Amino acid sequence: MGSVRAVQGERDPSQEAEKRRPSGLGTVTVVFLLALPLLLLFFLFGDRAVASIAADYPVWQRFKVQSSGNASSSRRAERCAHDRLLGGLLSPDFDAATCLSRYEASRRWKPSPFPVSPYLIRKLRQYEANHRRCGPGTANYRDAMAQLMSGRNADRAECKYVVWLPLQGLGNRMLSVVSTFLYALLAGRVLLVHEPPEMEGLFCEPFPGTSWVLPPEFPYTDGFSADSKESYVNMLENNIVRYDGSGDAGALPAYVYFHLEQISLRLQNHTFCEEDHRVLGRFNWMVLRSDSYFAVALFLMPVYRGELDRMFPAKASVFHHLGRYLLHPGNRAWGIVERFYDGYLAGADERLGIQVRLAPFLPITFEVMYEQIARCAREHDLLPQVTGDPGARPASGAAKVKAVLVVSLKPEYYDKLHSVYYTNATATGEVVTVFQPSHDQDQHTEALAHNERALAEIFLLSYSDRLVTTGFSTFGYAAHSLAGLRPWLLLLPDRATMRAEVACMRSASVEPCLHSPPSLVCRAEQDLDPVAHVPFLRPCEDVYFGLKLI
Structure with missing residues (x-):
């Protein structure tokens, strides 16, 4: 830890407002009793x-x-009145001692400028229930792992998963894991986080009664890149998967790798087109590696737009709400x-x-x-x-x-x-x-x-x-x-x-910038300028080719 350094300042103590004294016998005793709570408050909560x-x-x-x-x-009043559940974002079903920050962080934040949508709260509670049903240690997870190790995709599966792999520094990781969680909400998947040694215990478990940490026996966490044969783009180019959806889902590979790293400040083609996500939805296991705030790109897809509108009436609140919910x-x-x-x-x-x-x-x-x-x-x-x-x-x-x-x-x-x-x-x-x-x-x-x-x-x-x-x-x-x-x-x-x-x-909004917007060369549309067609998107102030929600 580096040095903590300070510049010394001075102040004159503030004066208490004058209080009316009672008259008659016992005045001194009454005044003392009335003043005692104030003295205790000053002693306990003063400088x-x-x-x-x-x-x-x-x-x-x-x-x-x-x-x-x-x-x-005013600081004391804010601490006393803090919203420990962040407007309903957080579940109350945790032992606070296991994660001190979960209910304490809000004591120091300013009140949120964005009301939480009741629909978002409902979606979070539904997600938590699904994670408890499908998460590590459950029968459903054991069945899914057995299917994965068989080398083939399951025709029908109780649970679908997206495995997040970290990339780059802490800021990139926070932006990409929040984006992956939003994708999991939209796609009905369970988020599992690969936690290498440099991240062990860095964040608390965000979901009650279960874990988001990928169990150590999961075999596919290393060696992935845009050129990996398991990547979706390469599967598409090699005709392993097709847009027409022909063929048995059980004949697909056991998992698909989804690469969302910015390459030459642009995400790969076939990452945010609706027909591609229909194909991706056939896989029960997805391994995802990203260094980007690709949550912005999800708003470019009409198939998700209705759900996103209901979850985030204020478009600039996505990371603000999901980051506060997920990252403790x-x-x-x-x-x-x-x-x-x-x-x-x-x-x-x-x-x-x-x-x-x-x-x-x-x-x-x-x-x-x-x-x-x-x-x-x-x-x-x-x-x-x-x-x-x-x-x-x-x-x-x-x-x-x-x-x-x-x-x-x-x-x-x-x-x-x-x-x-x-x-x-x-x-x-x-x-x-x-x-x-x-x-x-x-x-x-x-x-x-x-x-x-x-x-x-x-x-x-x-x-x-x-x-x-x-x-x-x-x-x-x-x-x-x-x-x-x-x-x-x-x-x-x-x-x-x-x-x-x-x-x-x-900045025009509190949202992060997506430095590497996707190409929109999809079968249904040409390479359009998203800003010209989506009213709540703007170029970033600090990255002229980037996109942000406002």
């Missing part, structure tokens, strides 16, 4: 020291985040979130998250990237300007505290912001505190501890009031979509000048 997390984080500078009485009171940090990762948030961020009047991820295909110097971040913050009033007067004080009352959470593999962005606000007063009188939970320097997707820190930081970012994220970053997409916030996206600079003409742009 917290961060000493309790010192054992878990090496701290360069320790301090107590302090805020105005109004802010802390395991207890180790959640411990990082709780200790850091409660110790460093909870008491601030406002929290600004800044996520910096440099694109490997476009090397950008620290100076260029920091200038762009500063320009974005200045142009959109995200951070106060500093003055040359180190002794400046707010005009009246307690100073407003703004906590800035910097999430980056590199420490330089924290160092610079820390220096600016540690050594200079702000023009508004605000106290700006700056934190960075870790700085691993390089991405290590193969390491469980790295992934736990990354997951914790995605959730910490999602508890911001405002967000600045890096364009093209799936890590940033996951954070702002969970939050339900439209972020300011840092746009990629021009290759020639290495400067972005526009520093950042407000």
Whole structure:
């Protein structure tokens, strides 16, 4: 774990409103009894020291985040009134101790901007029942495995499955597993997740009374690529499967591999055409590998459109709702979130998250990237300007505290912001505190501890009031979509000048971007521009050839 770093701030304590005193004998006793509950509340829920997390984080500078009485009171009210079941998304049928984040995460999120559709809730409960009926350890699963090992597809099967294989980093994995779950909802399949060592315990079980983890005896988890002979596209080209549906379903191979990796920033043909999905539906076992948010592409298919409309009346709520339903940090990762948030961020009047991820295909110097971040913050009033007067004080009352959470593999962005606000007063009188939970320097997707820190930081970012994220970053997409916030996206600079003409742009929706849209060369239609024909699709602000739901 990297260093936790802070800038110290001060405040004047808020004053309690004057209370009317009773008259007559025993006045002192009555006043004391009336005041006792307030004193206890102040003692228990007032400003917290961060000493309790010192054992878990090496701290360069320790301090107590302090805020105005109004802010802390409103935070307490939000915690007391939090919606633990997220509007009905979550089932109450869990032992909370097995997954501390499941019912606790909502205490820190802002209320969702999207009401949950009753139809989506019904579909989730139906899915959970089907997963309990077909999941690992059941007679139906044993029968399905026996059929799979026979080498042939079953003519009739009680249960159908989609096996998700991870690809790329954590952000890509979160986007693709949510997309796969949405496909499972639409296609009547049971989702099973291959959990390699770097993901063991990273997420809690999302479905009550069963497991989504693929049992270790499943034989088909390695060696897949777009060129695999088991891939659907190759089966189609080799005439193993045909659109006309001729032949016995029992004569099909035991499973089909569905490859949805972005190749040259485009998904393969024959992946999101209706006739292809009719063929795919004949297979009882599907193995799927993806690094993309292909949920967007499911909206291009008329066969699924009615169900999607009923589940998501607000089209921009897909990852927001399904991510909150499906992705609960395991207890180790959640411990990082709780200790850091409660110790460093909870008491601030406002929290600004800044996520910096440099694109490997476009090397950008620290100076260029920091200038762009500063320009974005200045142009959109995200951070106060500093003055040359180190002794400046707010005009009246307690100073407003703004906590800035910097999430980056590199420490330089924290160092610079820390220096600016540690050594200079702000023009508004605000106290700006700056934190960075870790700085691993390089991405290590193969390491469980790295992934736990990354997951914790995605959730910490999602508890911001405002967000600045890096364009093209799936890590940033996951954070702002969970939050339900439209972020300011840092746009990629021009290759020639290495400067972005526009520093950042407000996203049109909270949805992630599909970087690699599918080709729509289907038998029933030509290669159409989806944006021109689907009213709730737009090009992405940060990836001009990408697609997003609005």
